Amino acid sequence: MSPTRKPYPSDVSDEEWALVAPYLTLLREDAGQREHALREVFNGLRYVVRSGCPWRLMPHDLPPWFAVYQQAQRWLAAGCFEQLAEDLRAVLRMAAGRSPEPSAAVLDSRTLRSSPESGERAGYDGAKRKRGSKLHMAVDTLGHLLALHVTPADADDRAQVGRLAKAVQAATGESVEVAFVDQGYTGEKPAAAAHEHGIELEVVKLPEAKRGFVLLPRRWVVERSFAWATRFRRLVKDYERYASTLADLHLVAFVCLMLRQAAQLATDS
Secondary structure: OOOOOOOOOOOOOHHHHHHHHHHHOOOOOOOOOOOOOHHHHHHHHHHHHHHOOOHHHOOOOOOOHHHHHHHHHHHHHOOHHHHHHHHHHHHHHHHOOOOOOOOEEEEEEEEEEEOOOOHHHOEEEOOOOEEEEEEEEEEEOOOOEEEEEEEEOOOOHHHHHHHHHHHHHHHHOOOOOEEEEOHHHOOHHHHHHHHOOOOEEEEOOOOOOOOOOOOOOOHHHHHHHHHHHOOOHHHOOEOOOOHHHHHHHHHHHHHHHHHHHHHHHHHHO
C-alpha cells in the first residue's frame, strides 16, 4: 500500500501479497514500462470487485482506473487467476486433510438480474422471474471453485453440463468421478454429457414430505459458494457489457476468498 493513503478494507494484506505476488509479476519490478506499484494495481482491482463501483469512479488515491483495467486484462489473458485458483484450492484441500485434487464436484447455476450495461445479451429466466444472465458453476465439496461460465438467463441448465464437466476435468486433471446436482438436472442428456467426461451425475432429491427449508446433502455447499460471491457487490447484479467479464470478475472474487483463507493458514502455522 502507498504510504500516502489510508488503507481500504479491500486492500491485500502482507500475508496475502506474499502468496499472490509471484503469480502476478509478469514483468520485473524495475521494468521501464511500469508506472504504478503492482500491489496498488491489485488493490484497485479488489476495490472494484468488492465495492461494486464503476471503473471510472475508482478513488483518486488508487492507480488510474484505465491502468488497473488494462493490467487486469493482462493477468486474465495470461491465466494468472486460473493458476492461482488451482494452487490455492490444492493448498486449502490439503490443509483440510483432503487430497489435492477432488474426486467429487457440485454443480448449480445462479441468475443475476440484468442492468443497462448487460441488457442486450440478457435472457428471461421463467423459473426465477428475472431477466439477466446465468452463472453456471462447479465447486468441490469444500466449496472452492472448479469451473464457471456465463450464459443468458434463459439457457437450460441441463444443456450446460457437458461444458462444465469438461472444464472441471481440465482444472483437476480428470480426477472428478461424481457430480452432485439438484432436480433441475434430471434426464438422460445431462447424465450422458457428464459421463462423456468420466463423471457420474448424482441427483440430490428433495424429501417427499418437505416442510419449510430443507438443507440438502452435498447441495448446500454450492449455495454457500454463491452466497460468498454476493459479498462482492460488483457480482450482485450483472453490470458487465460482456459475459466473459462477468465470469472473469467471479474468478477474481473466488481467488480473493481462497487467498484470505490460505493467508490465515500461513499466519496460524
